Amino acid sequence: RKEVEQDPGPFNVPEGATVAFNCTYSNSASxxxxxxxxxxxKEPKLLMSVYSSxxxxxxxxxxxxxxxxxxxxxxxxxxxxxxxTYLCAVNLGGTSYGKxxxxxGTILTVHP
Amino acid sequence: DAGVxxxxxxxxxxxxxxxxxxxxxxxxxKSVSWYQQVLGQGPQFIFQxxxxxxxxxxNFPDRFSARQFPNYSSELNVNALLLGDSALYLxxxxxxxxxxxxxxxxEGSRLTVL
Numbered sequence: 468r469k470e471v472e473q474d475p476g477p478f479n480v481p482e483g484a485t486v487a488f489n490c491t492y493s494n495s496a497s498x499x500x501x502x503x504x505x506x507x508x509k510e511p512k513l514l515m516s517v518y519s520s521x522x523x524x525x526x527x528x529x530x531x532x533x534x535x536x537x538x539x540x541x542x543x544x545x546x547x548x549x550x551x552t553y554l555c556a557v558n559l560g561g562t563s564y565g566k567x568x569x570x571x572g573t574i575l576t577v578h579p
Numbered sequence: 580d581a582g583v584x585x586x587x588x589x590x591x592x593x594x595x596x597x598x599x600x601x602x603x604x605x606x607x608x609k610s611v612s613w614y615q616q617v618l619g620q621g622p623q624f625i626f627q628x629x630x631x632x633x634x635x636x637x638n639f640p641d642r643f644s645a646r647q648f649p650n651y652s653s654e655l656n657v658n659a660l661l662l663g664d665s666a667l668y669l670x671x672x673x674x675x676x677x678x679x680x681x682x683x684x685x686e687g688s689r690l691t692v693l
Contacts, residue, residue, distance in 0.1 A: 471621075501681065510669055510684040511622065554621050556682075566612065566635050567682060569621030 468493055471557050473570035480577055484545045488573045490555030491537045499558040500538045502529055504551045505572065511554055515540070545577045581606070583672045583685035591691045592660050600655045600688045602670030610634070610673035611653040612682060613645055617666045627673070628653055657690075665692045 470493045480486050492500075500517035515522060517529040517538050528541040538557075542549055552574050556567040584603045592598055604611050610629040614622035624637040628647035647653045657664055667689050671682035 508689075510667075510686050513681060513683065516681065556621075566624050566627055566637075567622075568624070571619070571621045 469570075470494065470559060471555060471568045471570045473555055473573050475571055475573060477574040477576055480545055480575070482545055482547060482577055482579055484577075485541065485543045486545060486575065487539055487541045488553055488555075488575075489537050489539050490557075490570050491535075492557045492559070492568075493536070494557075494559045495533070495536060496560040497536075497557050498560055500529075500531055501556040501567065502527075502538075502540050503554040503556055503569075505554055506551050511569075514553070542575075545575075547577050547579065550575055550577045583670055583683055585668075585670050585685035585688050587688055588686060589689045589691075591693060593693050594660055594662060596660050596692075597656065597658050598660060598690060600657075600668050600670075600690075601652065602655070602685060603650075603652045604670075604672035605674075605683060608672040608674060608683075609651050611647055611651065612671045612673060613653070613655045614669040614671060614684075615639075615666045616669060616687075622669055625655070629673075660692045662692050665690055 473490045502514040503511040504514045505511040515529045521530040526543045552572040554572045555570045612627040613625040616622040626645040627635040631647045642658045645655045667687045669687045670685045674681045
């Protein structure tokens, strides 16, 4: 089993749709969780940190389920500009605080 | 303020050659991490440096090495290049201490090994 796993998709949705991605992680001691967005041939950019209480930023909502060891990202009212690869990242614990383990990414395409 | 800067942005090498990639973190950030991203996969951790000391190493062969300088910039060196080393090499500047682990990436160095 991979340490961090995502459904690679692709997800193809129309503008205005709501889409959700999940990401599972293997280590119950994992400390911190993030969603990154990566455009084609660009670097990953931090989209959201994921907090235990869940957090929302405009059309984006991130949640953490420690009992089932997954995080989720919900995108409401999808825009064409949301088309990208979404990477989840987890600090699996240990002494290397800068080390994140990434999922393979979920490809989202929003069409007119 | 400038973000994380990396150089070169693109390079082509042949098998067996050596490559040096460079990174300057965001001003005020003391830690730098290196990641390798092959097509279709998420970034994979290679190294982390903090205050010029190696703080973490991923599952990469000894052909990969790195160092951090007093000004917190960093170099990643790869010797005896293999075709499988072709990838996007990302440098990340780490904000804060503890376990927050927020990474801010540079644009990357895209390495092609022929």
